[in-house]
Amino acid sequence: MKPFDIVIVGGGGAGLYAAMEAMKTNPALNIAVLSKVYPNRSHTSAAQGGANAALGNKAKDDTIEMHIFDTIKGSDYLADQDAVEVLCSEAPKIIRELENIGTPWSRLDDNTIAQRPFGGAGRPRCCYCADKTGHTILQTLYEQCLRKGVLFFNEYFALNLSVNGSRSRGLIAMNMKTGKVEAFPAKTVIFATGGYAKMYWNRSSNAAGNSGDGQAIAFRAGIPMKDMEFVQFHPTGLRKSGLLVTEGARGEGGYLINKDGERFMARYAKEKMELGPRDLVSRSIETEILEGRGFNSPAGKYIHLDLRHLGADLIKSRLPQIREMSLNFEGVDPIEEPIPVRPTAHYSMGGIDTDNFGRTVMDGVYAAGECACVSVHGANRLGGNSLLDILVFGRIVGHTAAEEAGKFSPATISEAELKESVDELRNRMQPSGHYERYGALREELGQTLALNVGIFRESSLLHKGIQDIAELKERFKKVRVFDSSDVFNTNLMQVLELQNMLELAETVAVGALAREESRGSHTRIDFPVRDDEKWHKHTLATLVDGKVLPGEKPVTMGRYELQERTY
Amino acid sequence: MTETIDQHQEGKRDVTFRVFRFNPQVDSKPYFDDYTISAERGITVLRSLNYIKEHVDATLSFRAFCQAGICGSCGMRVNGISKLACTSQVWEELDKCREPGIIKVEPLRSLPMIKDLIVDMDPLVDKMKHYSNWIDSTMPLAEMGKKEFLVSEEEFHRYDKATDCILCASCVSECSILRANKEYVSPAVLLKSYRMNVDSRDSIHDVRLAELVKDHGVWDCTHCYRCQESCVKSIPIMEAIHAIREDALECRGPKDTSGAKHAEAFMEDIEKKGKLVEATLPIRTNGMVWTLRNLLPMAVKMIVKRRTPPPPPLVKSAKGIKIFRVMFREMTEHVKQDHQKTHKK
Numbered sequence: 036m037k038p039f040d041i042v043i044v045g046g047g048g049a050g051l052y053a054a055m056e057a058m059k060t061n062p063a064l065n066i067a068v069l070s071k072v073y074p075n076r077s078h079t080s081a082a083q084g085g086a087n088a089a090l091g092n093k094a095k096d097d098t099i100e101m102h103i104f105d106t107i108k109g110s111d112y113l114a115d116q117d118a119v120e121v122l123c124s125e126a127p128k129i130i131r132e133l134e135n136i137g138t139p140w141s142r143l144d145d146n147t148i149a150q151r152p153f154g155g156a157g158r159p160r161c162c163y164c165a166d167k168t169g170h171t172i173l174q175t176l177y178e179q180c181l182r183k184g185v186l187f188f189n190e191y192f193a194l195n196l197s198v199n200g201s202r203s204r205g206l207i208a209m210n211m212k213t214g215k216v217e218a219f220p221a222k223t224v225i226f227a228t229g230g231y232a233k234m235y236w237n238r239s240s241n242a243a244g245n246s247g248d249g250q251a252i253a254f255r256a257g258i259p260m261k262d263m264e265f266v267q268f269h270p271t272g273l274r275k276s277g278l279l280v281t282e283g284a285r286g287e288g289g290y291l292i293n294k295d296g297e298r299f300m301a302r303y304a305k306e307k308m309e310l311g312p313r314d315l316v317s318r319s320i321e322t323e324i325l326e327g328r329g330f331n332s333p334a335g336k337y338i339h340l341d342l343r344h345l346g347a348d349l350i351k352s353r354l355p356q357i358r359e360m361s362l363n364f365e366g367v368d369p370i371e372e373p374i375p376v377r378p379t380a381h382y383s384m385g386g387i388d389t390d391n392f393g394r395t396v397m398d399g400v401y402a403a404g405e406c407a408c409v410s411v412h413g414a415n416r417l418g419g420n421s422l423l424d425i426l427v428f429g430r431i432v433g434h435t436a437a438e439e440a441g442k443f444s445p446a447t448i449s450e451a452e453l454k455e456s457v458d459e460l461r462n463r464m465q466p467s468g469h470y471e472r473y474g475a476l477r478e479e480l481g482q483t484l485a486l487n488v489g490i491f492r493e494s495s496l497l498h499k500g501i502q503d504i505a506e507l508k509e510r511f512k513k514v515r516v517f518d519s520s521d522v523f524n525t526n527l528m529q530v531l532e533l534q535n536m537l538e539l540a541e542t543v544a545v546g547a548l549a550r551e552e553s554r555g556s557h558t559r560i561d562f563p564v565r566d567d568e569k570w571h572k573h574t575l576a577t578l579v580d581g582k583v584l585p586g587e588k589p590v591t592m593g594r595y596e597l598q599e600r601t602y
Numbered sequence: 603m604t605e606t607i608d609q610h611q612e613g614k615r616d617v618t619f620r621v622f623r624f625n626p627q628v629d630s631k632p633y634f635d636d637y638t639i640s641a642e643r644g645i646t647v648l649r650s651l652n653y654i655k656e657h658v659d660a661t662l663s664f665r666a667f668c669q670a671g672i673c674g675s676c677g678m679r680v681n682g683i684s685k686l687a688c689t690s691q692v693w694e695e696l697d698k699c700r701e702p703g704i705i706k707v708e709p710l711r712s713l714p715m716i717k718d719l720i721v722d723m724d725p726l727v728d729k730m731k732h733y734s735n736w737i738d739s740t741m742p743l744a745e746m747g748k749k750e751f752l753v754s755e756e757e758f759h760r761y762d763k764a765t766d767c768i769l770c771a772s773c774v775s776e777c778s779i780l781r782a783n784k785e786y787v788s789p790a791v792l793l794k795s796y797r798m799n800v801d802s803r804d805s806i807h808d809v810r811l812a813e814l815v816k817d818h819g820v821w822d823c824t825h826c827y828r829c830q831e832s833c834v835k836s837i838p839i840m841e842a843i844h845a846i847r848e849d850a851l852e853c854r855g856p857k858d859t860s861g862a863k864h865a866e867a868f869m870e871d872i873e874k875k876g877k878l879v880e881a882t883l884p885i886r887t888n889g890m891v892w893t894l895r896n897l898l899p900m901a902v903k904m905i906v907k908r909r910t911p912p913p914p915p916l917v918k919s920a921k922g923i924k925i926f927r928v929m930f931r932e933m934t935e936h937v938k939q940d941h942q943k944t945h946k947k
């Protein structure tokens with residue numbers, strides 16, 4: 036294959052913005068975007084709420100400064116303040132740019148982009164398009180990439196980086212349609228592969244493919260992961276699938292009820308009740324379940340989200356989507372029965388360690404979007420800041436790689452190296468001695484993570500989690516790929532995703548055990564308070580000789596001093 | 603052997619999934635495999651397929667990603683109708699089976715087969731490119747990001763529904779013309795083209811339209827409404843198609859296009875003989891009032907290209923055709939007046 040200047044892995048919001056910007060920066064460059072699903076299927080499409088920017092359309096007195104402060108406070112002071120400044124200062128520009136190229140934002144009466152309030156924000160600054168913001172942003176970017184003739188390799192599954200010392204030579208990927216393993220020699224590689232919260236499997240709101248592939252590939256190549264222990268839980272996921280029941284249900288007045296018929300939020304947030312902040316409600320539900328006041332089912336323990344008192348009319352007019360979800364995925368009509376819910380893993384704050392330009396420690400390797408950790412979200416991401424993150428840093432990384440590609444000599448990937456990857460896959464597909472079912476391993480991984488590395492963490496639980504993951508990794512060596520065909524082998528693809536999830540799961544558990552404090556999404560029962568003296572820092576996890584080597588990195592401070600986070 | 607998905611809850615039902623299989627590497631032609639599982643209430647077709655893949659036959663191949671009806675990956679035909687597997691309830695499908703207890707699952711039509719339930723989406727992407735399904739902004743590059751276009755709520759509503767499309771290709775699979783002519787533009791692409799054409803921020807309306815009125819374009823549509831009926835997001839695709847036709851006629855003059863000539867003949871038909879497949883279909887789907895209000899004004903402007911399926915017996919009813927004619931004339935008058943008004947402006 037012809038050597039590339041830039042290979043972008045991932046066709047979500049971050050990857051597509053990077054592609055657009057790189058082409059704009061230097062139209063002469065040879066750029067490719069690889070994606071394991073058609074770009075418009077990427078998980079960015081699932082974001083409903085919106086993207087934050089201090090446009091001041093709705094609240095005239097909103098400022099970038101306020102957005103910066105809200106983000107830093109929301110992060111429990113673990114975000115790097117210079118990075119947050121970039122994020123929030125670029126926000127109005129990037130939202131307008133998206134508007135200029137066709138994103139169908141909802142509108143206010145004065146015909147400007149509509150904005151609404153969102154959790155943790157002092158002003159209504161969340162820009163939205165009805166309840167399909169991520170979907171329309173992704174469509175716009177995909178359309179523009181088609182317009183500009185971006186070269187797409189759709190349904191290509193990235194396998195590994197080709198590394199020479201401290202520099203990458205490009206990427207090795209499998210063409211799903213043919214099963215062929217192909218080399219993508221490239222001066223620069225940008226990872227934009229999205230989050231890893233799907234490792235919690237049925238306890239996650241994420242798409243099936245959010246298995247952290249890019250992170251795992253980078254990790255295997257020796258690039259450090261940052262703050263992996265921070266995983267955000269959303270209070271109301273459906274019991275069976277983990278799919279999200281949005282805040283709207285509680286916003287309209289839904290009750291959370293335990294098996295004794297109690298509105299238990301009275302115990303945890305007397306005033307706000309069901310409308311307390313996400314992490315508090317998640318912890319409350321989890322406590323009810325842990326203390327035996329949840330319902331039991333083979334699909335797991337849960338509590339009830341009861342909407343019945345709102346009446347059929349309101350449910351039909353205001354919450355039609357929640358009703359549809361509940362019917363489609365639980366077979367429950369909320370007009371007649373309560374919805375079975377429990378907290379669900381929703382967003383991964385951690386990821387590939389990058390600087391403010393998306394550079395990693397390895398020459399020629401960059402990352403942006405949910406797969407990267409810059410860090411702008413610190414210990415807790417604010418709603419609406421993630422879409423913003425992928426856009427702003429997607430653009431920055433595209434620009435940076437385009438500028439820097441010239442620094443590197445053209446890369447080649449040898450036949451021998453390619454063959455190594457092919458052999459690795461062949462071995463994996465050998466039937467003899469392989470008998471473990473990937474479905475079972477995946478399920479068990481999700482269970483142990485939810486139980487031991489979930490909302491409440493504690494030393495002995497985490498040790499158990501780490502041990503379970505090690506055992507699962509051992510069993511994975513014997514996993515069976517039943518499908519031996521070359522054409523669209525989804526069985527093989529799922530096995531490879533499982534491998535990536537297993538590798539990253541260890542970093543999540545190890546990071547969680549190391550961090551002996553409670554901050555943002557990370558709650559340690561045995562260390563219930565934030566410990567700035569010891570832990571106001573990022574954790575790193577690097578793979579050295581097959582072992583996770585823990586490390587750390589200081590937090591970049593700025594104008595804002597550490598404060599207690601209260602709302 | 604019957605496998606069990608989930609033990610709890612009151613009801614469980616045995617279901618056989620009769621799934622289309624084809625692996626081009628080994629099979630000379632497609633065949634069906636039967637998988638019988640026990641499914642509880644609330645289980646979707648996709649969850650059942652996942653279950654079969656994990657526990658019964660890992661070689662069964664299909665696409666799925668979000669599992670929540672958002673990404674458009676899992677379009678397939680369930681009991682003969684193109685839809686999303688992840689939002690289709692097994693118990694509901696059981697009521698629609700041709701053979702009791704057997705749910706048939708097949709790939710989408712009109713797109714090249716790859717393996718089992720997986721079809722090639724590239725032809726659709728190619729068409730999106732061919733018909734410039736993007737905004738070419740009137741904002742100069744140097745000005746990008748500096749200010750917003752002001753867009754009225756009314757304009758937003760013109761394309762709001764159309765932007766719901768998740769490119770699942772269910773409509774593509776159901777389209778009657780596409781099955782005969784793979785080069786036909788496709789309903790989803792018409793919808794997207796419409797969405798771009800009514801956006802005031804766009805600068806290439808004419809380029810797009812010029813392409814849409816060529817062979818395999820908008821005039822080939824038979825007005826069969828199958829796309830709209832099968833749209834998984836309930837998007838009124840036909841409104842988009844009508845709008846493109848109106849737009850084409852207005853821009854190029856009614857006598858100018860071959861499509862318009864057919865439309866003239868078609869109009870005579872409506873009035874004189876009432877032999878009108880394309881008009882009765884929407885009546886059946888949307889009711890008489892809707893049809894008169896929405897379709898006829900457009901037909902009056904000689905938009906609908908005539909196709910030649912035999913006239914349905916329905917319109918032979920003398921009483922029906924009488925009312926039809928009266929209302930039709932009234933509508934014609936209204937539209938003429940409307941037209942004059944708008945053109946004076």
Ligand SMILES: Cc1cc2nc3c(=O)[nH]c(=O)nc-3n(C[C@H](O)[C@H](O)[C@H](O)COP(=O)(O)OP(=O)(O)OC[C@H]3O[C@@H](n4cnc5c(N)ncnc54)[C@H](O)[C@@H]3O)c2cc1C
Binds near residue numbers: 050069073074381
């Ligand atoms: C239900 C839900 C609702 C949300 N709502 C909001 C919201 O309202 N506001 C907000 O700001 N954020 C929200 N988020 C978070 C936000 O949607 C995501 O963080 C963001 O979209 C991630 O974008 P991305 O571009 O980084 O990755 P993604 O959109 O996940 O894209 C990843 C891309 O990488 C590709 N890829 C992955 N692995 C490989 C591989 N091995 N080989 C090749 N390609 C690969 C995929 O094909 C895909 O194209 C929500 C998230 C969820 C789950």
Ligand code: SF4
Binds near residue numbers: 777779788829830
């Ligand atoms: S109405 Fe037109 S586009 Fe829709 S299915 Fe029929 S022929 Fe196809």
Ligand code: SF4
Binds near residue numbers: 790
């Ligand atoms: S128009 Fe409807 S059926 Fe057709 S691709 Fe879009 S969402 Fe799917």
Ligand code: FES
Binds near residue numbers: 687
């Ligand atoms: S899996 Fe995404 S729409 Fe069905």
